[in-house]
Amino acid sequence: MSDRLLTASAALAEALIEEMTRDERIFILGEDLTAHAGIFGQFKGIPEKFPGRILDTPISETCIAGCGVGAALTGMRPIVDFHFSDFVTCGMDELCNQAAKIRYMFGGQVKLPLVVWCPDGAGLRAAAQHSQSLEAWFVHTPGLKVVVPSEAADVKGLMKASIRDDNPVMFFQHKRLFRREGPVPDDPDFVIPLGKAAVKREGRDVSLFTYGSGYFLCQEAAAELAREGIEAEIVDLRTLKPLDFETVAASLRKTYRAVIVHEACLTGGFGAELAARIQAELFDFLDAPVLRVAAKDVPIPFSPPLEDFVLPRAADVVAAARSVCNR
Template structure:
């Protein structure tokens, strides 16, 4: 089968179409899904094809998340649309005290096949309550899996694996990337959770990234190539479980690492990853691990300020310069 160039949003809809066709226990619930096929049009075509399985809910995030748990416990495979990932705060008990723990607390009696689909990220001038990247909160929660795809082909393969997974999965998809296009196979393929991808091979430095961070790395790598710095890009794709093997193989080659994410720096996933790299790969390193992330403030509204606080490709390049001293 051939690849087509389609958007991230179309890749999501295509994947879910395939999955819902395959398994009639899958359904999607959330706010404003039916009339516009999701607030970003991300479920285009699904309401028509699967009437009754795309369910509009009241604005009740706690109960929507809890419904995902209850339906998963009783034979369904729900996908819960959180509208904006920022609103996970309204459902934290259901996510962290219930979904994450129920299987464990019951001594493994049950499975919980539920996906919490969370559109996240900044850059849309949506200000502080509609722009966050909160993935690291959930990495900190045993019992959840955390997936943050970047390219459309990853979105398709990863959402299909997430939907088939019998554990609760937090799936973060960046709002600004919905329209971004890329090659996607027509095949019915899966990308296993917990497998990173080396998206560009290089020998001088490893750029570890996920979600929107991937595109910053891609841009930075092009600039760096002009300076004869050959960057390797490892797109983590899944933060939990984490593919340390691919990370280790890359760092064993480059001996330098820069971690890039859009979430704010302090306490972000980069902190965890940097800690693991120094712990497990200390002897491979020729320079300290650098992190690039947003500044530690809420996302401001006015464009110049928002652009200022978000990480840019130049920041990635600067971090690379800082670790590629000879």
């Protein structure tokens, strides 16, 4: 099957259409979904193709999330659209106390096939309450899977896997990347299994472990580093939980140097978790401290120079890579 260029947004819609065609238990629930096919146009074609299976709700994030849980417990396979990932705070009980715990605390009696789609990330001058990257909160909650795709093909393949998974999945897709195009296999059976990282650029000198928007910073940084004679390996983690630590380990055993890159703020971010595991399990394969490149520890500010200053840049990745390579 050949690849076509699709935007990340079109890749999402294609995944949903294919899966909704395959399984009539799948439906989408959220605010403002039918008038414009989602507030980002991300569900293009779905309202016409699946009337009654993409449902507009009132502004009731608590109940929308809980509704997804209740429907998943009773034979459906809901996809909950959270409008902006920032609004997960209004559904935290339903996501973290209910969805994450129900299967476990009831002794494995039931499956909970729920996908929570969260458009996240900064760079759109949307300021503090519409720009966050909150994946680490959910990684810290046992019972949830956490997926953060970067390229269009990842969006499609991982969304299909998330829908087919019988567990609750938090799916974070970066808003600024919706229109970014990438090659996507023209194959309805193209699925990327959860818990499988991808080595997207091979290199011998330093491993860049990243996910989501961080991947594109690493791409840019790797090109710059190559000009300086440093060959960076880029590992796109894609799924943070379950984490493909084997691929992380294999890369590090080759490069002996690690930089972790994410857009979420530094302190308590996923990079801290990954750095801790690397030092605990791969200490003998480290020739330098593990460095992290992340946003500064403030809310995302509005004014362009402020926002740009807070967010991680490719130059920061380059500097960190040089540092661990003693250059």
